[in-house]
């Protein structure tokens with residue numbers, strides 16, 4: 001038997017298989033690191049305005065998880081001001097570093113001169129820490145927790161408020177945006193158990209053209225009363241769209257008790273006989289300890305609010 005036709009030995013075949021698996025794994029990891037920096041602007045029409053109302057453009061940003069060295073994300077964020085939205089909604093998790101506040105405000109730039117509202121997420125209050133990624137699969141609804149790594153969220157609040165944005169934490173705020181009277185209600189972060197929707201609960205403002213509920217983490221105990229109170233639209237972040245998804249299948253986890261079918265994008269939520277539209281952002285960042293995304297690119301969303309279809 002010649003050397004060319006001799007069967008390959010089992011150890012050699014196993015060695016090649018291990019090398020092949022390793023190469024695929026390294027390639028997948030490399031792609032996931034690249035995708036985490038592949039920022040996208042998603043556009044969606046949201047039919048929530050009264051008939052005959054001109055459309056308004058709302059930029060929804062969420063989950064920046066910004067650190068000073070994330071230059072590509074900062075450059076991408078700084079170009080969003082060119083959209084000149086009528087309104088900006090920021091659903092929290094802006095920070096991932098104690099020195100990140102000026103980088104957030106510089107990146108948002110002229111967006112802070114537009115009308116804006118915001119709520120906080122756990123990653124505004126507390127810095128990131130290493131967590132076993134498998135816990136998201138084994139404990140998908142595990143809560144966040146306070147830590148000693150406190151971030152300067154008060155400085156970020158002052159910067160936002162001084163530029164005219166409104167903190168919706170357990171507050172109701174009425175704004176006129178492009179001629180549309182909007183009433184907003186927000187909560188603190190449900191992932192930290194700091195939500196207290198009853199502080200602002202009750203039927204929505206009957207004088208408003210549009211009512212929007214805003215929260216960071218879309219837990220059902222926040223969505224249910226917001227919908228039952230009659231909000232036209234509920235806006236949230238937190239899920240990262242699942243962050244590591246299965247192509248052609250989607251998200252495996254939402255990091256809260258929302259179902260995976262509504263992990264990102266426009267859907268709806270019905271409670272108390274009322275159906276609200278629900279928009280969940282997949283967000284723009286990741287924890288610095290898991291800087292990967294797969295089949296779930298980082299995003300901001302330009303929502304064009306348009307009139308509801310005729311009944």
Ligand SMILES: [Fe+2]
Pocket residue numbers: 063065093121123238239240283
């Ligand atoms: Fe987040």
